[in-house]
Amino acid sequence: MKGVLLGRTDARLVDVTHDFPRQDVRTTAFWLREVLPYFPPSVHLVVVDPGVGTTRDALVVRAGEHALVGPDNGVLLPAARRLAGAADGIEPFEIVVENPESHTFHGRDVFAPAAAAVHEAGPGQMATLDRLTPTEDVEDLRFPDPAIEARGATGEVLVIDGFGNVITNVPGSVLEGRFGETVSVNGESVSVARSYAGVGRENRLVTVGSHGKVELAVNRGRGDRAFDIEVGDGVDFVW
Amino acid sequence: MKGVLLGRTDARLVDVTHDFPRQDVRTTAFWLREVLPYFPPSVHLVVVDPGVGTTRDALVVRAGEHALVGPDNGVLLPAARRLAGAADGIEPFEIVVENPESHTFHGRDVFAPAAAAVHEAGPGQMATLDRLTPTEDVEDLRFPDPAIEARGATGEVLVIDGFGNVITNVPGSVLEGRFGETVSVNGESVSVARSYAGVGRENRLVTVGSHGKVELAVNRGRGDRAFDIEVGDGVDFVW
Amino acid sequence: MKGVLLGRTDARLVDVTHDFPRQDVRTTAFWLREVLPYFPPSVHLVVVDPGVGTTRDALVVRAGEHALVGPDNGVLLPAARRLAGAADGIEPFEIVVENPESHTFHGRDVFAPAAAAVHEAGPGQMATLDRLTPTEDVEDLRFPDPAIEARGATGEVLVIDGFGNVITNVPGSVLEGRFGETVSVNGESVSVARSYAGVGRENRLVTVGSHGKVELAVNRGRGDRAFDIEVGDGVDFVW
Numbered sequence: 001m002k003g004v005l006l007g008r009t010d011a012r013l014v015d016v017t018h019d020f021p022r023q024d025v026r027t028t029a030f031w032l033r034e035v036l037p038y039f040p041p042s043v044h045l046v047v048v049d050p051g052v053g054t055t056r057d058a059l060v061v062r063a064g065e066h067a068l069v070g071p072d073n074g075v076l077l078p079a080a081r082r083l084a085g086a087a088d089g090i091e092p093f094e095i096v097v098e099n100p101e102s103h104t105f106h107g108r109d110v111f112a113p114a115a116a117a118v119h120e121a122g123p124g125q126m127a128t129l130d131r132l133t134p135t136e137d138v139e140d141l142r143f144p145d146p147a148i149e150a151r152g153a154t155g156e157v158l159v160i161d162g163f164g165n166v167i168t169n170v171p172g173s174v175l176e177g178r179f180g181e182t183v184s185v186n187g188e189s190v191s192v193a194r195s196y197a198g199v200g201r202e203n204r205l206v207t208v209g210s211h212g213k214v215e216l217a218v219n220r221g222r223g224d225r226a227f228d229i230e231v232g233d234g235v236d237f238v239w
Numbered sequence: 240m241k242g243v244l245l246g247r248t249d250a251r252l253v254d255v256t257h258d259f260p261r262q263d264v265r266t267t268a269f270w271l272r273e274v275l276p277y278f279p280p281s282v283h284l285v286v287v288d289p290g291v292g293t294t295r296d297a298l299v300v301r302a303g304e305h306a307l308v309g310p311d312n313g314v315l316l317p318a319a320r321r322l323a324g325a326a327d328g329i330e331p332f333e334i335v336v337e338n339p340e341s342h343t344f345h346g347r348d349v350f351a352p353a354a355a356a357v358h359e360a361g362p363g364q365m366a367t368l369d370r371l372t373p374t375e376d377v378e379d380l381r382f383p384d385p386a387i388e389a390r391g392a393t394g395e396v397l398v399i400d401g402f403g404n405v406i407t408n409v410p411g412s413v414l415e416g417r418f419g420e421t422v423s424v425n426g427e428s429v430s431v432a433r434s435y436a437g438v439g440r441e442n443r444l445v446t447v448g449s450h451g452k453v454e455l456a457v458n459r460g461r462g463d464r465a466f467d468i469e470v471g472d473g474v475d476f477v478w
Numbered sequence: 479m480k481g482v483l484l485g486r487t488d489a490r491l492v493d494v495t496h497d498f499p500r501q502d503v504r505t506t507a508f509w510l511r512e513v514l515p516y517f518p519p520s521v522h523l524v525v526v527d528p529g530v531g532t533t534r535d536a537l538v539v540r541a542g543e544h545a546l547v548g549p550d551n552g553v554l555l556p557a558a559r560r561l562a563g564a565a566d567g568i569e570p571f572e573i574v575v576e577n578p579e580s581h582t583f584h585g586r587d588v589f590a591p592a593a594a595a596v597h598e599a600g601p602g603q604m605a606t607l608d609r610l611t612p613t614e615d616v617e618d619l620r621f622p623d624p625a626i627e628a629r630g631a632t633g634e635v636l637v638i639d640g641f642g643n644v645i646t647n648v649p650g651s652v653l654e655g656r657f658g659e660t661v662s663v664n665g666e667s668v669s670v671a672r673s674y675a676g677v678g679r680e681n682r683l684v685t686v687g688s689h690g691k692v693e694l695a696v697n698r699g700r701g702d703r704a705f706d707i708e709v710g711d712g713v714d715f716v717w
Contacts, residue, residue, distance in 0.1 A: 002253055002255065002278075003274065003275070003276075003277030003278035003279070004277050006253065006278060006279055006281075007277070007278065007279040013253065014480055014484065014491065015254070015493070016480065018258075019496075022402070023459065035481065036481070037481075038481030038482050038485070038586065039480075039481035039484060039485065040481070040484055040485040042484075050436070050459065051436055052434060052435070052436070054434060054436045054437075104434070104446075104447060104448060104449045105449030108277065108449065163500070195530060195532060195582070196530070197528070197529055197530070197532045198532075207582075208582060209582060210582045210583030210586065210587075220501065220528065241492055241494065241517075242513065242514070242515075242516030242517035242518070243516050245492065245517060245518055245520075246516070246517065246518040252492065254493070257497075261641070262698065289675070289698065290675055291673060291674070291675070293673060293675045293676075343673075343685075343686060343687060343688045344688030347516065347688065
């Protein structure tokens with residue numbers, strides 16, 4: 001993919017990460033939504049594509065001054081909505097693939113050429129590109145909303161990061177005024193701390209991660225194991 | 240190595256990969272041959288070097304408008320031949336290493352300075368560089384040819400990728416007209432599909448990979464385990 | 479972090495490594511000391527930060543024409559001393575963090591903006607930057623010195639690399655004149671070789687690594703396992 005890009009554009013190439021869990025559309029979508037807003041306007045090329053070789057479409061999505069390029073499996077949408085903001089909508093285009101059966105690696109053969117073309121034209125000029133055609137029929141992916149009440153919150157595990165930290169969909173704001181106290185997490189009492197180091201080594205804690213969500217963690221350990229919890233599991237907080 | 244390069248050239252540095260299996264000359268040679276032709280003319284620096292510290296030579300190989308720099312253990316040759324194409328030959332040079340015993344890390348102390356010098360001079364000017372001397376005595380590495388017959392093909396496993404996909408030396412063209420059917424692989428019947436998703440989850444398949452070779456795989460699983468097969472093992476296909 | 483940097487500076491971004499062992503300040507400090515002197519003058523941003531979220535300070539350290547940015551946990555100091563050289567001292571500044579409780583990821587929210595500002599101003603102009611204030615109260619980290627005698631040397635394991643090679647604090651110069659012989663290592667006789675390939679496959683050896691220190695290793699195997707040794711353990715050499 002880098003070779004194809006370097007042959008078609010002088011754009012600066014930046015590796016955002018190679019460490020997303022393989023073929024995990026949901027985790028990738030979450031992190032892209034959290035990470036891409038820190039970038040200046042760019043073309044973001046995403047290849048987490050368990051459906052490669054099926055009839056799933058290839059997409060370019062304009063989101064404000066950014067463009068996202070990748071498979072039509074929902075992975076681009078949460079980030080695109082975040083990048084576009086409230087005022088501006090997102091604008092999806094399908095990449096027209098000629099002779100799709102000859103392309104076994106869409107990252108290299110379809111997405112990279114499209115990303116180079118979009119970079120050269122600029123995100124505002126996508127409608128002028130031959131191989132892009134506007135579409136409205138795109139796979140979506142949305143993260144569930146939590147239920148917040150006076151006496152607690154009910155949420156869900158969105159992702160577990162490489163350190164084993166358990167990221168929920170509950171906004172960190174619910175912990176304001178509770179740091180240094182304990183709360184009930186799925187029936188067990190756990191300390192609320194501003195940072196992992198706020199509890200003893202290998203102790204469990206509830207905190208707010210860099211993404212602004214409530215996180216279940218262990219200081220210098222793995223929260224997923226200590227809380228015995230997986231992606232999609234429910235999490236009940238009682239204050 | 241990056242520090243040495245940055246101190247000697249303004250060349251753009253591109254990390255092709257850090258994920259080749261350690262000290263595996265054969266797998267690296269295969270992937271370089273498949274990947275480097277997608278790059279525009281460049282200097283390619285390769286450090287997969289289990290013989291570092293022995294008397295093995297250090298090489299620069301000109302291949303068309305590209306140059307490859309690395310150990311004389313065969314790793315550069317398959318890619319060099321592919322990059323040079325049929326018309327143009329490859330041109331190997333030995334890097335003259337002064338006081339070799341003081342250099343424990345050739346990637347940093349020998350290959351990186353040579354790569355910077357070649358980039359600055361340009362691949363066409365290698366013969367003018369002080370520390371490069373033409374050589375014909377280089378270690379070669381060639382991948383075996385398969386036997387293709389009307390009723391089947393006999394090949395060999397060239398490499399197994401990080402997903403467990405088993406890449407053979409049999410050209411993908413033998414599968415034309417067989418997609419959707421089954422073939423016999425080492426005596427067992429397996430579906431032929433255009434993509435991993437063409438069979439049920441965790442089912443085995445025969446397909447054509449991004450490299451154009453016949454691949455043994457499992458949809459969302461590891462082909463090497465399901466086929467119980469290793470690099471160098473024979474693979475018999477019967478149609 | 480890359481997004482924040484790209485939005486604030488046109489500096490070339492170079493990934494030195496993503497492979498330091500997680501939260502291991504000591505190993506990171508060792509490798510930075512060995513690696514950064516090969517780079518031309520640069521701003522080096524380091525995020526190995528087990529104390530994130532505590533009251534530990536954030537630092538910028540000027541060292542000659544280089545600057546290092548990262549947590550005040552000692553990780554920057556060995557490299558800074560090496561980069562500064564004997565003549566020139568190092569100059570530490572504390573990064574003034576406004577509203578520190580709102581910053582959960584200092585790499586992104588504190589270090590990256592400071593690194594961009596230092597790059598834009600130039601290392602000689604740090605004293606002019608609003609958010610930097612000179613400090614002398616910094617966490618230090620020093621590696622122990624070995625004892626070298628006529629009949630042997632007593633040292634310590636500084637780090638174990640990703641291949642299992644055991645790096646001691648004993649300078650490689652003690653092995654001059656001993657290559658091809660054997661020495662006693664913690665009471666057992668081991669061959670001294672210029673390179674891993676200087677002994678048979680899976681055999682133990684004593685050698686000098688790219689960092690100039692005495693290393694305990696196994697040809698195509700793991701030295702840490704074969705010598706049953708850990709970071710911080712003593713190593714007795716008898717000639």
